Amino acid sequence: MAAVRVEEVLAAAEEQEAEKQRSITVEKELELEFDLGNLLALDRNPPAAAGLRGAGPRREALLRALARDNTQLLVARLWELPAERAGGAGGPLVARLPEPAFRLPREKPPPRPRPPTRWEQFARLKGIRRRKRTSLVWDEQAKEWRRRWGYRRAGGDPARAWLAEVPEGADPEEDQFARLRREKRERVARNELNRLRNLARAHRAGTAVPAAPLHPTGHQSREELGRVARVARVSTASLGRFQPRLPKEPAEPPSRSGGRKRRFEPLLGNLAAERSRQLELLRDMGSKKPVLDITRAVNKQLRQEEAEAAAAKGKKQSQRGKRGRRQQRAGRSSKKSGARRQQQQRPAGSSTGGGKRKKA
Amino acid sequence: MDPKTKRAKRFLEKREPKLKENTKNAMLIRGGNANLTVTEVKNITRPFEDQTSLEFFSKKSDCSLFLFGSHNKKRPNNLIIGRMFDYHVLDMIELGIEKFVSLKDVKNSKCPEGTKPMLIFAGDMFDVNEEYRRLKSLFIDFFRGPSVPSVRLAGLEYVLHFTAVEGKIYMRSYKVLLKKSGCKIPRIELEEMGPSLDLVMRRTHLASDDLYKLSLKQPKALKPKKKKNISHDVFGTTYGRIHMQKQDLGKLQTRKMKGLRKRPAEKSAEDGGVSPKKSKSA
Numbered sequence: 001m002a003a004v005r006v007e008e009v010l011a012a013a014e015e016q017e018a019e020k021q022r023s024i025t026v027e028k029e030l031e032l033e034f035d036l037g038n039l040l041a042l043d044r045n046p047p048a049a050a051g052l053r054g055a056g057p058r059r060e061a062l063l064r065a066l067a068r069d070n071t072q073l074l075v076a077r078l079w080e081l082p083a084e085r086a087g088g089a090g091g092p093l094v095a096r097l098p099e100p101a102f103r104l105p106r107e108k109p110p111p112r113p114r115p116p117t118r119w120e121q122f123a124r125l126k127g128i129r130r131r132k133r134t135s136l137v138w139d140e141q142a143k144e145w146r147r148r149w150g151y152r153r154a155g156g157d158p159a160r161a162w163l164a165e166v167p168e169g170a171d172p173e174e175d176q177f178a179r180l181r182r183e184k185r186e187r188v189a190r191n192e193l194n195r196l197r198n199l200a201r202a203h204r205a206g207t208a209v210p211a212a213p214l215h216p217t218g219h220q221s222r223e224e225l226g227r228v229a230r231v232a233r234v235s236t237a238s239l240g241r242f243q244p245r246l247p248k249e250p251a252e253p254p255s256r257s258g259g260r261k262r263r264f265e266p267l268l269g270n271l272a273a274e275r276s277r278q279l280e281l282l283r284d285m286g287s288k289k290p291v292l293d294i295t296r297a298v299n300k301q302l303r304q305e306e307a308e309a310a311a312a313k314g315k316k317q318s319q320r321g322k323r324g325r326r327q328q329r330a331g332r333s334s335k336k337s338g339a340r341r342q343q344q345q346r347p348a349g350s351s352t353g354g355g356k357r358k359k360a
Numbered sequence: 361m362d363p364k365t366k367r368a369k370r371f372l373e374k375r376e377p378k379l380k381e382n383t384k385n386a387m388l389i390r391g392g393n394a395n396l397t398v399t400e401v402k403n404i405t406r407p408f409e410d411q412t413s414l415e416f417f418s419k420k421s422d423c424s425l426f427l428f429g430s431h432n433k434k435r436p437n438n439l440i441i442g443r444m445f446d447y448h449v450l451d452m453i454e455l456g457i458e459k460f461v462s463l464k465d466v467k468n469s470k471c472p473e474g475t476k477p478m479l480i481f482a483g484d485m486f487d488v489n490e491e492y493r494r495l496k497s498l499f500i501d502f503f504r505g506p507s508v509p510s511v512r513l514a515g516l517e518y519v520l521h522f523t524a525v526e527g528k529i530y531m532r533s534y535k536v537l538l539k540k541s542g543c544k545i546p547r548i549e550l551e552e553m554g555p556s557l558d559l560v561m562r563r564t565h566l567a568s569d570d571l572y573k574l575s576l577k578q579p580k581a582l583k584p585k586k587k588k589n590i591s592h593d594v595f596g597t598t599y600g601r602i603h604m605q606k607q608d609l610g611k612l613q614t615r616k617m618k619g620l621r622k623r624p625a626e627k628s629a630e631d632g633g634v635s636p637k638k639s640k641s642a
Contacts, residue, residue, distance in 0.1 A: 020541055020543055021543070023541050023542075023547045024541045024543065024545050024546075024547050037507065038479065038500060038504050038507070039476060039477070039504075039511070039516070040478075040479045040480075040481075040500060040504070041478070041479070041481070042480075042481050042487070042496075043481065043483070044484050044486075044487050045482070045484070046483060046484045046525075047482055047483055047523055049525050049526055052523075052525050052526075053526070063521070063523060063530055063532055064532070064534070064550055064552065066482055066521070066523065067480065067519060067532060067534055067550055068549070068550045070480045070482060071480065071519050071521075071536060071548050071550065072547070072548045074478055074480065075478075075516070075538075075545065075546065075548055076545050078511075078513065078516065079513065079544060079546075086510075092512045092514055093513045093514065094510045094511065095511055095512075095513050096509065096510045097508065097509060097510055097511055100504075100507050102500060104497060104500065104576075105445055105450060105497075105501075105572065105575035106381060106445065106575055106576070106577070107381050107382070107384055107424040107444070107445070108377035108378075108381070108445070108446050109377055109445075109574070110377060110379065110577070110578075110579035111376065111377045111378060111379065221415070
C-alpha cells in the first residue's frame, strides 16, 4: 500500500510541476529571433488575420494574447542571462545584457583618420617599423629593474650627472654642463614645434579637402553642389584653365577664395568707420603686445632656416663633387646613404631637398 | 569653422562624428495646419517635397531622428517618421493614423518615464517586405533608448508590441505584471496602458541601397578583434589550440620496479657525466 501511495505522491508532484511549466511555456510554429541587447524580439509567424479583422474588443483581446505570449518568451530569455545583485546582497537583481546585435544605421559617418605626421610619412617611405621596447631595463649599477626613461631611470639621468666629458676639439673654457642643458632645452623646443606643425598640417589637410563626400541622397543643397562643382572644376591638370564653361556658370572663373570679390570701402562717406579704423591702427602701433601671429612667424622663420641650410649643404656637396659622394658611400652608415638615395629618386615635384637636386 | 572659446570647442566636440556614437536624439515637429493663421501657413514644412528645412533643423539641434505630424484634407492625421545620416534624410515613412488611444484615455497605472521598453515585432510582413523592414528598423531606432550594459530585471515593465496584418500596423503598449509561477521565470500578465495606434503606411522615401550600406558601415576600430587559436563548434563548445614543447620521453617516469632500478655504478657514472657539463656552462 505504501508503495502505491509513493507513486501517487510522485505523480501529483509531477503534474504540479508540469502545470507550473505550462503557465510559462509558449508554443510557436517558427521560433522567435531575439536581440537581447536591445530588448528586442522578432516574431515571424503570421498572426491570425481573420480574428484581427473583427470588431474592437475581440481584436484587442487577440492582440493582447499575442503580445503576452511573445513577452513571455522574451522574458524567459532575459531571465536566463547571467545576473547579479547590484550593490551587495540586498540589492536588486541585475542582468548583464549582451551587445546589441541588430544593425542600425549610424547617425554620422565614422570619424576620419588623423593624417600621418611628418615622421610617420617618412617612416612609411623608408619602411621603418615601430618596434616594441620594454619599459623596464636592468640597471647594472643599482642591481634592479628600472625605467628606461623618466624619473629614476636606469643608468641615471644624464642631466644630473656630476661628470661631463669634454669632447675633442672643444673650447676648454666652455661649461659642458651648460651646453648639455642648452641642447636639451633646444631639443624639447624643436619637438614641441614639430608637434605644432604637424597639427597645423593636419588642420590644413582637413580644410583643403571638400568637407564631406557627396552622398547620393535624394536632395542636395545649393551650397553643397556649388562647393563640389568648384572643386571638380579646378581638378584638372591645368587647374581648370581650359575647362569649358557650363551653360549657366558665371563668366568669371571662381578664384581660390571661392568666387568672392575684393570689396573696397567707399572713398567718401562713412567717416565714423574710417575714424575707428585709424584709431585701431594707432592703438596697435602704440601697444606693447605684438600684433603678429607668433606660430606663423616662427614657422616661416624655421622654414627659411631650413631652406638656407639645405642650400648651403647643396653648395658644399657640389663643391666636393663626385669624390665626396663616393667616399660617403663607402664610409658612412648604410642608413644615411639609403636616405640620400631615396631623396635623389624622389620626383621633381616634391618640395624638400631643393639643394640636393642641384647636384643630381 | 574654428571655435573661439573653450566652451564652443567642447560643444563642437560633442557633435563631432565618433567611433561610439551618442544616443540618437529625436525632434518632434508639429506641421502646418490649414486652420492656422496665414503667417504660419507660409512657413509650412513639407518633408516629402522639400527636405531642406528639416535638414537645417537637424543640424541646428543635432537630432538624427524626427517625427513630423500634420493634418490636411488629402492626408488626414499624418505622421512622418524618419531619420538622418550625416544631416541628410536617410529614410522617411509616412503613416496615417486610423485610431488613436492616448495615455490619458486608459485609466490604468503607468510606468515611469525613461523606462527602457521591450520591443516586439510580430508578423511576417516585417521580414518579407522591404518597406516594412525599414519601418521596423526605424521603430527600433526610435524607441530603443540608450543602449545599456545591464538592466534591472524587476524594472522591465513596459512592452511595445507592433503587429503587421493586412496592410495595417497595430502599435500597442502594455504594462508588464510579473506573476509568481513557482519556478525561476515569472509568468507574464499584460495590462493595456496606452498610447495605442492603428497605422497605415502611405508614402515612403527610402535610402538607396548603397547609401544605406554606407550608413551601416562599422568603423574598423569597433569591430571585435579576432581571437587566435580559439574556435567554436555548432554546439557552442569552445576549442583552444595550445602549443607545447616536444616531450622528452627518456625522462618519462614509468612504474617503479626493483628490476628497473639503476645500479650504484651506473648512478655514479651519470653524476660524473652531468657535473662537467654544469661546470662548462657556469
